[in-house]
Amino acid sequence: MSMRNLWRRKLRTSLTILGVIIGTSSIVLMLSLGFAMNVNLENSMKRWGDLSVIEVWPDYSKRTSYDETPFITDEEVAEFENLPNVEMVLPELSIYVTAVVGRYKANIDIIGITPAAMKALGYSVEEGREFNEDDRMVMIAGSQIATWFEKIGSNNRRRFFWDGDVEAPFEMMDQVVKITFDQSYGERNVEKPAVKAPHPTNVKVIGMLEEKNYETNYRCYMPVESVKKLILQQRDYEKKLQKANGDKITKKRNDNKFTYQTVRVKANDVHSVEGVLEQIRNMGFEAYSMSDGLKEVKNMYKGIQMVLGGIGAVSLFVAALGITNTMIMSIYERTREIGIMKVIGAILTDIKKMFLIEAGMIGFLGGLIGILISLLISYLLNRFGSGDLLGNMFVGSPEEGVKTYVSVIPVWLLGAALIFSSLIGMIAGYFPARRAMKLSALSAIKTE
Numbered sequence: 001m002s003m004r005n006l007w008r009r010k011l012r013t014s015l016t017i018l019g020v021i022i023g024t025s026s027i028v029l030m031l032s033l034g035f036a037m038n039v040n041l042e043n044s045m046k047r048w049g050d051l052s053v054i055e056v057w058p059d060y061s062k063r064t065s066y067d068e069t070p071f072i073t074d075e076e077v078a079e080f081e082n083l084p085n086v087e088m089v090l091p092e093l094s095i096y097v098t099a100v101v102g103r104y105k106a107n108i109d110i111i112g113i114t115p116a117a118m119k120a121l122g123y124s125v126e127e128g129r130e131f132n133e134d135d136r137m138v139m140i141a142g143s144q145i146a147t148w149f150e151k152i153g154s155n156n157r158r159r160f161f162w163d164g165d166v167e168a169p170f171e172m173m174d175q176v177v178k179i180t181f182d183q184s185y186g187e188r189n190v191e192k193p194a195v196k197a198p199h200p201t202n203v204k205v206i207g208m209l210e211e212k213n214y215e216t217n218y219r220c221y222m223p224v225e226s227v228k229k230l231i232l233q234q235r236d237y238e239k240k241l242q243k244a245n246g247d248k249i250t251k252k253r254n255d256n257k258f259t260y261q262t263v264r265v266k267a268n269d270v271h272s273v274e275g276v277l278e279q280i281r282n283m284g285f286e287a288y289s290m291s292d293g294l295k296e297v298k299n300m301y302k303g304i305q306m307v308l309g310g311i312g313a314v315s316l317f318v319a320a321l322g323i324t325n326t327m328i329m330s331i332y333e334r335t336r337e338i339g340i341m342k343v344i345g346a347i348l349t350d351i352k353k354m355f356l357i358e359a360g361m362i363g364f365l366g367g368l369i370g371i372l373i374s375l376l377i378s379y380l381l382n383r384f385g386s387g388d389l390l391g392n393m394f395v396g397s398p399e400e401g402v403k404t405y406v407s408v409i410p411v412w413l414l415g416a417a418l419i420f421s422s423l424i425g426m427i428a429g430y431f432p433a434r435r436a437m438k439l440s441a442l443s444a445i446k447t448e
Contacts, residue, residue, distance in 0.1 A: 016322045016323055016362050016366075019323075020316070020322075020363055020367060022315055022319065023318065023370070023421070024366060024374070025377070026311070026315040027313055027417065028371060028374040028413060031308060034308050037304065038301055041297055041298070041301070051273070052266055052267045052289075053289065054264070054265040055288050056264070056287045057072070058071060058286070059286050072259060072263050074091075080280065083276060083280070084276075086268070087120060088120045089263060091263045093111070093228065094262075095110050096109055098182065098183050099149075100177070101172075101176075103151055104149035105186065106149040106150065107148075108148065111219055112223065112224040112226070112227030113223075115130060115132065118131065120266055123212075126211075127173055128206050129206055135206075136225065137201065139177060139204065139205050139220050140205070141209070141220045142209050142217045142220060143211040143212075144217040148218070152185075153187060172205055172208060173205055175205045178202060180197055180201075194241060194245055195237070228258060231258070316420075319366065324429070324431070356429050359428055360422050360425045362425050366425070368418060370417070371414045374417075381407045
């Protein structure tokens with residue numbers, strides 16, 4: 001009966017449903033712009049590093065003098081490993097050296113890493129092979145590290161990853177890299193160090209990492225034992241330099257013992273990061289994760305989402321007024337019919353339900369068509385708008401290698417929009433339904 005009543009007044013019903021369609025699609029599309037901002041932000045930040053990795057370093061505010069250098073010990077690393085929701089703890093052994101390949105050289109960071117750590121961090125070798133447990137003095141290079149090499153003797157400054165595309169002077173794969181602690185290696189007409197640096201160490205490049213993010217693209221990785229050997233050589237060389245230059249040598253630690261300025265803690269997943277961060281900070285360490293910055297920006301985006309959602313909600317509110325108006329007009333037109341139904345014994349709640357079902361069906365149909373239209377518009381925006389003015393307005397300039405979206409509609413939003421539009425329809429029809437239920441049967445029958 002409800003369907004028949006709606007069908008009898010096709011034009012009015014269609015216009016009312018159109019209002020719900022506009023309201024539903026408006027609120028879905030407006031919210032989808034905010035969700036797209038969040039997705040684009042996450043994709044962009046993943047280019048800078050793993051969101052589930054936490055950087056830990058000592059609390060420098062607790063040091064008693066500027067000469068004191070706080071560090072993290074192996075015992076403290078073991079405590080991190082025992083924390084809940086921690087997948088792996090990676091103490092960072094790194095060394096800053098001068099690397100020479102033929103007539104080119106560069107100052108590079110070399111990180112000591114195990115095969116298991118590379119797997120846990122998701123470092124994938126695109127060319128060559130990965131480390132095995134027996135490897136020594138071999139290297140896996142970042143995809144862009146070769147672009148940092150410049151001719152020996154050139155006056156060009158060291159480049160940075162924000163300088164844009166620079167062509168590499170050679171292919172890094174299979175090169176034999178000379179590692180030296182003498183930054184003036186091969187230079188002419190420069191002051192030589194007071195102590196001759198140790199003979200350069202030859203390291204073979206056995207693999208190239210896939211281009212992933214800025215963290216790995218511009219670094220080199222070697223087995224941990226190889227990096228430890230280089231660090232011990234560097235310490236010995238620096239001590240000889242201090243002695244030759246007459247500097248005071250202060251023994252702050254056992255030269256054969258390794259401590260860490262930075263430790264990386266990998267959580268089981270992104271959702272566990274906040275809890276692990278809090279535990280590490282409670283232990284008296286400084287800690288930071290990319291998820292921290294992501295959370296702050298997402299909180300800012302929430303305000304934008306509320307504004308966009310509010311704009312769409314106004315359209316849905318206007319549609320609700322249209323449903324109310326339609327149902328009230330329906331009561332006026334069917335007053336005599338309502339009176340006859342009461343006289344022949346229709347239950348009052350059934351009359352109320354009939355009008356509520358009609359209002360709910362208007363909301364449901366409008367919502368269903370509205371979300372289908374939203375999906376179509378969202379597809380068109382992502383297909384044709386992500387690189388144009390509209391795309392740049394909402395997502396910023398597209399970053400190379402990062403997929404950007406103008407509109408993102410989660411599945412739960414579609415379901416929520418359909419339920420919400422149906423609920424709005426029933427709420428809008430509630431008062432007209434009550435009015436129909438309270439009509440006097442005798443006065444209703446007399447109505448022409």
